[in-house]
Amino acid sequence: MMLEDEDYLDAICHVIRTETVNAEYAAAITGDNFAAMFAGMEDDYMRARAADVKDISARLIRILSGQDEAELAAAEPSIIVADDLSPSETVQMDKSKILAFVTVHGSTNSHTAILARMMSIPALIGVPLDLNEIGTGMTAIVDGDAGEVIFEPTEAECGEAQKKIESEREKLRLLGELRGKANETRDGRKINIYANIGSVSDVGYVLENDAGGIGLFRSEFLYLGRDDFPSEEEQFAAYRQVVQMMGQKKVVIRTLDIGADKQADYFALGKEDNPAMGYRAIRICLKQPEIFKTQLRALLRAAAYGNLSVMYPMITSAEEVRQIYAIVGEVEQELKAAGVPYRMPEQGIMIETPAAVMISDELAEMVEFFSIGTNDLTQYTLAIDRQNQKLDDFYNPHHPAILRMIQMVVDNAHKCGKWVGICGELGADTALTEAFVDMGVDELSVAPPMVLKVREKVRAM
Ligand code: PEP
Ligand code: MG
Numbered sequence: 001m002m003l004e005d006e007d008y009l010d011a012i013c014h015v016i017r018t019e020t021v022n023a024e025y026a027a028a029i030t031g032d033n034f035a036a037m038f039a040g041m042e043d044d045y046m047r048a049r050a051a052d053v054k055d056i057s058a059r060l061i062r063i064l065s066g067q068d069e070a071e072l073a074a075a076e077p078s079i080i081v082a083d084d085l086s087p088s089e090t091v092q093m094d095k096s097k098i099l100a101f102v103t104v105h106g107s108t109n110s111h112t113a114i115l116a117r118m119m120s121i122p123a124l125i126g127v128p129l130d131l132n133e134i135g136t137g138m139t140a141i142v143d144g145d146a147g148e149v150i151f152e153p154t155e156a157e158c159g160e161a162q163k164k165i166e167s168e169r170e171k172l173r174l175l176g177e178l179r180g181k182a183n184e185t186r187d188g189r190k191i192n193i194y195a196n197i198g199s200v201s202d203v204g205y206v207l208e209n210d211a212g213g214i215g216l217f218r219s220e221f222l223y224l225g226r227d228d229f230p231s232e233e234e235q236f237a238a239y240r241q242v243v244q245m246m247g248q249k250k251v252v253i254r255t256l257d258i259g260a261d262k263q264a265d266y267f268a269l270g271k272e273d274n275p276a277m278g279y280r281a282i283r284i285c286l287k288q289p290e291i292f293k294t295q296l297r298a299l300l301r302a303a304a305y306g307n308l309s310v311m312y313p314m315i316t317s318a319e320e321v322r323q324i325y326a327i328v329g330e331v332e333q334e335l336k337a338a339g340v341p342y343r344m345p346e347q348g349i350m351i352e353t354p355a356a357v358m359i360s361d362e363l364a365e366m367v368e369f370f371s372i373g374t375n376d377l378t379q380y381t382l383a384i385d386r387q388n389q390k391l392d393d394f395y396n397p398h399h400p401a402i403l404r405m406i407q408m409v410v411d412n413a414h415k416c417g418k419w420v421g422i423c424g425e426l427g428a429d430t431a432l433t434e435a436f437v438d439m440g441v442d443e444l445s446v447a448p449p450m451v452l453k454v455r456e457k458v459r460a461m
Helices: 006-019 023-039 044-064 087-092 111-118 155-176 200-208 219-223 232-245 282-287 289-305 318-338 354-358 360-364 374-381 400-415 433-439 448-460
Strands: 078-082 098-103 123-125 140-143 148-151 192-197 214-218 251-254 308-312 346-351 369-372 419-422 443-446
Touching: 006 023, 023 044, 078 140, 087 111, 098 111, 098 140, 111 123, 111 448, 140 155, 155 448, 192 200, 192 448, 200 232, 200 448, 214 219, 214 232, 214 443, 219 232, 219 251, 232 251, 232 289, 282 289, 282 318, 289 308, 289 318, 308 318, 308 369, 318 346, 318 360, 346 354, 346 360, 354 360, 354 374, 354 400, 360 369, 360 400, 369 400, 374 400, 400 419, 400 433, 433 448, 443 448
Parallel strands: 078 098, 098 123, 192 214, 192 443, 214 251, 251 308, 308 346, 346 369, 369 419, 419 443
Antiparallel strands: 140 148
16 A cells, blocks of 8 residues: 555655656655654554554565565574564464564553464563664574563573573473373362464464363454455364364354454454444444354354354343344254254353443353453453553553452352353463462463463462
8 A cells, every 4th residue: 555655656756856866765765754754743553654664665675676575484483573563464474483572562462462372482572672773684582581682692691591491491391291180179179271272273282281172262363364254164164173173172262353453454444543442353243244144154064073162252231142142043044944064052252341240140141151351351341451552561450350350250150050261361370370269260261381380280279
């Protein structure tokens, strides 16, 4: 779009004509001018566009001067340093080539950070860096635990890092001994520990870490990093593969939760002033049921192949659940009429809005399980945009309001004989594992690399 922008093109042509310079030079000057203009703007969003202009100009200059694109496919495993990374950019990367992420912007509660945690990739978010000083091919040490990056480290620093890597490996080896062991406290109380995934290939991490099931498959990641909707067949193949790989183990697939930071251009969601409180998740599915029905058909068909449950995100009312059931009912009738094999899966909802917490007694009668999304529940309860880096210090999922809400949801579910899990990042917080078991939480669904750490905690209780 930028390269079709008349102002940008006119400016380049003008520099070529008036200064009689070559196109590369004109593109460089124009890029600098536009970037400076954006950088001087009041609005945070517009200011951040300076990096886009620089990026486009750099690519244009590279092409004009006949330099090759950096061969990413052939690149060795690397640390990615970027101004920012969107979830759609992150899901497209070849994970085997990423050693770590370092970004100047972004929040630790964003889906890019969540993706990194899921894949066990050290990630530093919101690091104040001058990207002009960092070049491809530099050496760096990224320490995710300490939140530190060192560029061009000394030999002594490399030695230190190597020691830390080895001690981390040893810790992982010890944790590995917990594979195959029960998630049981010393006095015999049990809790299920499942894992969160974003794609079919993540099932490898789930099995490697011996999770008891999948408590959250963020299906919207199948919709990101592409030009058009995934077809019913494509989705069916993905969901079936996951349930087949998991054998008898439970796989909870969350329906499309697109919107907010998870954007795909072809949805044409438009710009919103408050995207986190905007047109997202189940709201899109209820307003555009044709998108929802395609996914539901794929889910009901895949359910015939294993232990699949379906979960609906961002619920705020009983009426939404009734509307969902009406659409699911239509899909079921259509499959039946067409003679397509399917099975009705277990159906539950995410509890991630304060409204859903407050009416969880009523909702518990309507659904088969709850899964508490503490990431959004914290955002909506504390009125803190989880994407806003400036608020990371205020984002406190240990707030008593959140903990009391969890207890309330568990009690209301159990009164109706329903199970409750936690699938937000808080589920993996081992400082609270004991509290969750005490509250009666039935399941914790965590990033795969956290499964054995949580198990270790439970077994020590
Ligand atoms: C949550 O909100 O806690 C959750 C699990 O969903 P997501 O992080 O994808 O919004
Ligand atoms: Mg959520």
